[in-house]
Amino acid sequence: MDEASLQREPQPDGDESGLLLLYTQHRAELLRFARARCGDAAEAEDILQELWLKLRTLCIGPVSRGRPYLYQMVNNLVLDRVRERRRRARRDRDWTAQALPGEALVGEIAAPEPPALDVLVEAEDLERLKAAIDALPEAARRAFCLHKIEGWSHAEVAGHLGISRSGVEKHMAVAMKHLRQYLGS
């Protein structure tokens, strides 16, 4: 089905954008993507089910590029779950730490998953973030602050610091790597 034919008159079943049809046609590759994205075959099926329900129940307006749109929806559904899972893990851990003050956590209780970076939603996370940013290597910190905190584009940061755009990308990678280590430990 070509992209242009997605823009047509509203359909009686509420699928104005033809996304349901597109979903049916591309289900196999979407499933493969979901599996790679979340690393779990059963969860990938759940996610496609959720996507299908969304497409069924929402009255979605015209979409110019349907296939990338479906991929993006899958990607976001996965991120929703990642966020929720990490949040729950953090809650459990906070609770365990509080229940056993001063005691080393026993493997059984803590049941540690591989250390994953926390969600950073609490007020105290601001302090953690500030400390982590302060501890960044100078050049990476400058690029990170301009791009992520001041909202400058890569090109603007490159121009201001007198470096190439790939230089900015390198700085951002160094910054992210350090923040990930600092906040994930």
Next chain:
Amino acid sequence: MDEQLVEQALRWRAATARDDCDWQKFTLWLEASPAHRQAYDDVAMLEEGVALHQRALQRAVPAAAGRGTRVWRRAWIGAAMAAGMALVALIVARPLLPFMAGAPQSFAADTGAGRTLSLDGGIRVVLAPGSAIQVEGDRSEQIRLDGSAYFDVAHDPERELRIAVGPYQVRDIGTRFELVSSGRELKVAVAEGQVGVVLPGQQGSVAVRAGQRLLVAGDPAIAEYGEAAPDDVGSWRAGRLVFRNEPLSLVAPEVGRHAGVSVTVDPAIAQRRFSGVFAVGDGTQLVDQLGRIMGIEVRHEGTAVHLSAAGDSAPGR
């Protein structure tokens, strides 16, 4: 090595936010190693965390090089307010300075008070508190809106009014309607007549008719039709805020505007829906009421308020 992985993850983060992402290639990259998935997730969560605390970090983090030499681009509401003050002089001077008539004019409404404007070309605009518009053209053909406003547009088949709001454009010939916006989220509710909404990357426009509303929300954005009772359109002008099945990402900033505070919403609950009616009053109770009704946590920090799911805090806090 680790750095390379993070660099790749960052590139994929940027790519997956774009329209032209190569999803097949992304799938292959993910399949190559479970570490790729984890790096991508970590980078995504890190970016979300930084974005959530961005305002506070701007105030708190020691100045980066060059900071202060440039105004932060998104702070343009402040700039619009300053321009609104300059405007008083401009209006007075206009008859004397006809060459300036084509210059864009900016108007802003203070927090805590709406503002009614009569624009050239028979357009009446009621700006919600904390909102701003920029107007261009002899008959005010081009308008840029930041925040919320109610429009009453005299019918003029010669003129097509174009209102830019976030990444969207609303086109109108003559009607009464309301726009509520926040970033990439938009509500268009029409009381009378019909407007067209142009979505990014779209040819042509989507029609919204009297008694209808169009909600554009979520990521990627979904445009969703619903009903709008004409009496509810812009009812905040009469001190009544009405929401029907609208996402928190749109409801919270709107409530914040009327309460005179800036409200941020945890991304985990941003797409939760809310229906309800508030009496605006002096605005001070609004955010807490919203929190109570939705059963979510409301945290005040000065004039900033953060909304998150209840029970996110560790017990005992």
